Amino acid sequence: MRKSLPVLFLLLILSPLSSRAPGEIISYELEGTLSPREIEDFNQELFEGYVVPEAKYSVDIYWVKFNSLYPDGTDAPITTQIFIPRYEDRDSRSVYVFGAGSTGLRDSCRPSREHILGIRWGLYRSHVLAHAGQGSIGIFSDYMGFGDPDRLQYYMVAECEARVLLDSIRALKNLLQELKLDTVSYTSHFVAGFSQGGHAAFAAADYRLSYAPDVSLSGIIGYGPTTDIFSLFREYSDVAPMVLYTYSQLYGIENVDPSQILIEKFADNLERDLLRMCVGGMQSYYPHVPQGLFRDEFIASLTEETLERDYPDLFHYVEMNSTGLAGQRIPVAIYQGGNDIVIFPETQTQFVEKLRSMNVPVDYVFYKDARHDTRQISFEKSRTWIENHTK
Template sequence: MVRRAPAFVALVATILLASWAWAQPGTVIDVELRGTLSAGAVRDQTAGRFRNNGTEPLQVRSAVRSYVMRFETRDADGATTTALAHLFVPEQAVDAGTVLAFAPGSTGLVDACAPSRPYVQGGGLDTYGAYGLAYAGQGMPTVVPNYVGFFDPDAFQPYFVAAAEAHVVLDALRAASAALSALDEALTPVHAFAAGFSQGGHAVFATADRVADDAPDVPLAGVLGFGPSGEVDVVMRAFSHVAPWILFAYQHVYDGAIDAAALLQEPFSSRLANDVQRLCIAEAQAQYPRDPAALLEPALAASLLAGTLDDTHPVLAGLVRANQTGVREHGLPVIILQGVDDPVAPISDQHRFVARLCDQGSAVRYPNYLRTRHETRYIGFEEALGWMRSITAGEAAPSDCDTVPRE
């Protein structure tokens, strides 16, 4: 069952956190307890999602308190803004001292597409909220941030802009750590993990690239990617449905450096400004062709397929390069859980990305799942959980770097 919190509990929580309200990244603005889910309610919210993906769920180990939290973060250019996150706190914290941030996959650019929008409006958990709840049900405190630009009707998400994604993940970890410490000192994190699915994989590898310089106070212990889209040009080529969003975001974040509409074919070119305001991910997949040659202007489509973006579109190539991930020698342990038949993050491209991480000094665990496409969150759940627990226990991070296929 779900036990709803009395209104005064949320008010007390807000007052307790008011002492943190100095303006710096990761400051908690407010946190509201939305209810406590019994172990049975956690199972009811999550088990069907596992079974629908061909995986038997683990037995739930804890009831979970569900919070909605707002916190200070930064936009792509470092300007202060706010973001909203789910925070799931297990009542039996098997993994006390650990906090996991889970970054969502693509949902859209505008407020109506925010992953947490249904829950905030009184509905049920979305796919990412429910997935965070599953980790908390195993005893691991988990925060699921919404990207910058969501919950602001006048803004849009700076989509696949690495700095903005990294800021919100790092600041969500800071805010979650402060909230956990205030709720129970025993929950104070000494290990943090950043995990993400699809676009969320781009976000967490951007986080790893920036943590040493941007947030050395965050005790990041490892990075998890579920079908991660670490390379922007691969996304545009392999999952062209979202290419218009990337182009639109780069035009606006980078002060008109490119003309997004001019890089699309008609009728998509003239509709772009309207489409980004009304299409969330399901509608974008229905509206936009998957074949880049049917969506993008011919020279761009051909260049993406040939890998010649630097020659044909040097300005766009520079923006893509500025937002690639896995580009710094952070040395953090990594696990990438990859479907062999993934059409969004093709395995041949993922092999190259993993090899680069290995060459930069990371121990990379790289399980590949046969007969599996893009969705690896459920089939890889138990392995991901065990991988994090082995690292917090002080074990050496496992590595598949010696067996990664190389060109």
Template sequence: MVPTFLMKQTGTFRGLRRSLLVPATIAGALVLLHMLSPMTVVADSPADARRGGIIDITFEERVDPTGIANSTIPLFEHFEHPAPRYAVDVYSLRFWSSDFDGSPLEALATLYIPVVDQHREAPVLAFLSGTTGVGNQCATSLEEPEVIRWGWYRQNMLAYGGQGIITIFPDYLGFNNDDIPQRYFSAAAEGHLMLDALRAARNVFSERPLPIHSSVRPGPGNVTAGYSQGGHAALAAADMNLAYAPEIRLNGAIGFGSTNNVETLMREAAYYTPYILLSYRSIYGPEAIDYSRLIQPRWLPTLEEDVMRMCVDQFQTFFPFDGRDLYTPEFYAALHGNRLHRDFPLLKRILDENETGLSGHGKPVLMIQGNQDIIITNPEQRRYVERLRSSGSEVEYVEMEGVRHRHTRPAGFARSVDFIRRVTE
């Protein structure tokens, strides 16, 4: 059975380029926004979409400090549990962003606003999740951690809001869309989303009448952050900050168990590769991503169906972690023998194009790494950090004793809050 979105596009996707990406140029007209009620904003049409423009916003709930403290216990487990300083108002919103090629796409996000009685400014944080999958059912906004834990992400963002940080948490582009999969490890799509999320968070405060019930306002400081795949996105935003969103002053980026080099991820944790390949095939086309050269024949008949139907809690027990059980012998040898440039040159170019953080952006970076991480191992992360420093960034690299990949966020939370405050002062 072929996934519906592939049948619609006869194997590729409508309007996507078949050549390697170049930095997108986007000619978006300004959105005309009309306030219909204190809680609703509507954009005219996709043709009028401006990046970061608000489509609509809806108030969800106010969570007081006690509620935040209680709800975040499962997130922080045995790690330091921060005491919330503020209540947090939670909003759902849709805004405009751009796909890898610059075409407009709707994005869905949750916005967390600290509640204060007197005017004060706060930094703005855009945060993206780790891998959850690429089908719509895997959108992070659908997480029910009491049933299936992907990361206790709502609680994680409430914790940041409770520390006085305006926080926006979007679903990746491609989620909530029947025509395309999640743009998994697309540096361009992720970077656009991160920067447009910062724009959207700020645009909410310029609406009239104001749909916000707090006296907090965005200060000049902005930070991008993310866990695993989200760290890849946070550094992608740093790379394209000046070209894509020059009006946004990005003060720093944070990675928790950050997976910035896609080739390394494919080498160290093979079960992510089918998702990477499907995403890149949707962007670069089947000529660039030939499954039969990369994946063993036994996985091919239902590969795309399997990828689209399984979220992370399923595929990590379905696809093998060891590439010898997934890859063709030729691809495994080239990947582990540093010969992709010779044996798979087009794939190598695609992987290099989607590595993030090394443009020479010069932003301060905090990298939180657990010394028990098997997804991105310490030697590989140290090599990446040295390259990041060589490219011109001041990097605060923290290896945390006894911490696994999934625990980098709770273990490194206090350090991340300190970093956000320092770089945005």
């Protein structure tokens, strides 16, 4: 079934360029229902080497298209999957809003296609289904720009990531009203993410008061979150071309010029290369370390931490899009691997220390032998943490 919905709430401030309210549902469709056994079978691959969580609920899966706003204030159609457990009684429910790791810029790289094509970027649908099977309403959205034939993903643009996650919560509220579910009395919202998704989760917290004061957040969960972009340039450099290209298009090449940062081999063919590959291809094509990717003078500035002096415009836009330190005091859980090669443990620990210095309550769990993806090893701890913070 596919329906169009009326506006179910009004924003205090709405851009005149937008024809729909942020979070307004454009259409929705029930894909089907998975039983607990089907959820467990679907999650076998994700939890290989771990105990597959025993699902407690059947889950209805909805494909929803809702409206958000591009940076210029125009309508941004967003595709999301919403997983609603089949509850038997009326009660307060947790909502798990998940952001995927990096997949690429072009539309064929959008995370929602992963399970359809049989690609393994992170088995993100399985991850959210696992949480839904435990009783949380799950939300898993494509990032802004995906699904729009005239756009690319707004990669590591904090404002855009925040809007997607926050507006997806608004869309859920609209969907629950449309479905007239009487088993959800109240919702506690948790924004979570792996790698880039962790950057997005913290962005949602940073922008909540200015963009969506009507949306409450009960917690932030990061699995190897990559909140500091210059740290990412130093420690896992092969994502830098996506960042530089996106920022050059959004903020102007006079402010962010990839040819001043990347060596000639990669700068000359940047757009062509990024539009022919998803993240797996990029990881094989671009160096993982600064040497061989960046120009020598940029490496020196990156290493010596003189970027504010040497590349002031780039520094401004990168700092503007680094997330997590805007002063929010929402409870945080971070699950970090000791063998993480994307965000080094010492870098994550420094981030946690900064949060704690700002009186943010942080539950920091360190897995000595784990690598970047800590979603499976931390599953039981994350479930307990969510339950303890659900109102």
